[in-house]
Amino acid sequence: MMKATIYDVAKAAGVSIATVSLVINGKGKISEERRNEIKQIMMQMGYKPSMIASALTGKKTYALGLLVPDISNPFFAEIARAVEDEGQRHGYSVFICSTDNKDEKVERYAELLQQKNVDGVIIGTGLKDLSVLDPLLKANIPVTLLARELPSVEVPSVVVDDYKGGSAAAEHLIMLGHRNLAVLAEQDSISSSRERVRGFRATAEQAGLPLDPAFVLSTSIKEAKAKASELFQSGNRPTAIFCCNDLLAIGALQAAKELGVRIPEECSIVGFDDTVLASVTDPPLTTIAQPIEQLGQTALQLLVRQIGKPGESPERVVLPPSLTIRKSTAMRASI
């Protein structure tokens, strides 16, 4: 059985396809009678207009792209859920695009999304090179940034105040008496990570605790454990480590367990994100919480607004992070 088209409905209703189109879109002036009659017929036939046909005619595709480093990373999975839900609320569906923070993948997805005529894309992935977004920008596809900064690109964005988050982590640790601080950061290309480190460092310095460059390590999630091991085995072992995301912190936790370093007694660890992971680790992670749901929702809303009126000057919303204290931090042991 072929799917019914607008022609079938029109024929069954004894009207033109234009009229049917009008009732589908609730436009034009059509008598209530006719309108209801046609709706009835559509129901009976199980007719649903093809979105791809209507998209071709200049309307929107109601599809969005969501670029994230990795959908299987709980942080982004939670973001995705928020984006999906808010998207549904506005009539949009979302394509997942995991980029592994690789420019080539970003580029491939950018082209793909453009070919698919998506109405917009949320960029939650790192970008070394702005030019990877060219396909999107050229095609006039609205873009909004989620938890990323892009210098010199005028687009809406939601971020959490990463600087403040890093700062809050430092304050917490300093308050607990720690003097010998280390940082496990993401790759340098990730601006959010840089900001977190910057905030952490500034606050540490204000307290008279300049960071030892050897104790500020950039790493990937895979290598986090190894880098943390280095830290634990270094001569002047730090008594506290600030990790720029929970996954990194988990790597540190694992390294500690392997080396028999007791957390938090011998070393405090602070994460960042507060995904589901943070509450289930051993010990549960003290971490800087991002308002994940709000991030996703806001990104979607900004994008939709942008789709609605492309002219608008891009909005930038900054959400506050918050410190969630669990069991991975404690007073520095008196030596």
Place this chain on the structure above:
Amino acid sequence: MMKATIYDVAKAAGVSIATVSLVINGKGKISEERRNEIKQIMMQMGYKPSMIASALTGKKTYALGLLVPDISNPFFAEIARAVEDEGQRHGYSVFICSTDNKDEKVERYAELLQQKNVDGVIIGTGLKDLSVLDPLLKANIPVTLLARELPSVEVPSVVVDDYKGGSAAAEHLIMLGHRNLAVLAEQDSISSSRERVRGFRATAEQAGLPLDPAFVLSTSIKEAKAKASELFQSGNRPTAIFCCNDLLAIGALQAAKELGVRIPEECSIVGFDDTVLASVTDPPLTTIAQPIEQLGQTALQLLVRQIGKPGESPERVVLPPSLTIRKSTAMRASI
């Protein structure tokens, strides 16, 4: 600047759009010269064919739907990643659809995906009612089942052997000397959960340990902790609990911590799935591992095959689960 269309390319190349279309699709007999010349021009103009236009012309949309209960659940997030990657390999993009296991949402997504003309959909969500898939089936959209059984529907499927998984959990616990077993299951409507319980129960009974009905509790993830508390506070407290997924197990772990029940000394806990969560809990979770990546990959492959030749009789592949022993299980304490 408007996006270039096939007409622009044709004009620039001084040929008809038919010819351009032919070179796009690598079809027809066109002289190498012309072909390369036209390709050149397409490159220069940054021309990329619109997938929605080509989809309208009867070709595929190269879009797929992935129905899962919740993309923010790490198990499904990991599945999604595998599906996405394998999809890319075959040229497909995927829409995320979180259903919360609610029929209404499944139905809404089924309709939506049909309207979007997706080439196929992977169903990894629970379905109380088969009729929710009607929109898809009627529209002749291929469907494949991932980790779900659907009686009386003839479609390809990948599952892990849930029965065997439940059985393996029971064996492990019995081997450790446990006699007083409890089960935390998902809602009854989830067939995979039912199978796991069935396998667990059968193996327990074979060992002469029939399950106390009061100790086999169906619950949601939200209520897992509360249900586990009941278990821990019941008169004849179980010494081991089999949880039908890791999230449920985490609920049990949390309940135990709250009540001061030491795991695994006072009670062993076995999970199911082996997502990233299992390795970070306190204590790390002994769990029945699903081959998650393989599940996602296989589902995608089966779907693509189905899209290729709709006639084929549906394949059913069964993947083996495996026991991953961590620290949440131990010998029963001698009383």
Place this chain on the structure above:
DNA sequence: CTGAAAGCGCTTACAG
């Protein structure tokens, strides 16, 4: 080897 033409399923002015 290549072009003219019809058609995919819609929407949108434009008439009436």
Place this chain on the structure above:
DNA sequence: CTGAAAGCGCTTACAG
């Protein structure tokens, strides 16, 4: 209040 017609950007026979 409703219909005829053009057009969205492609693909696919069909000619030549």
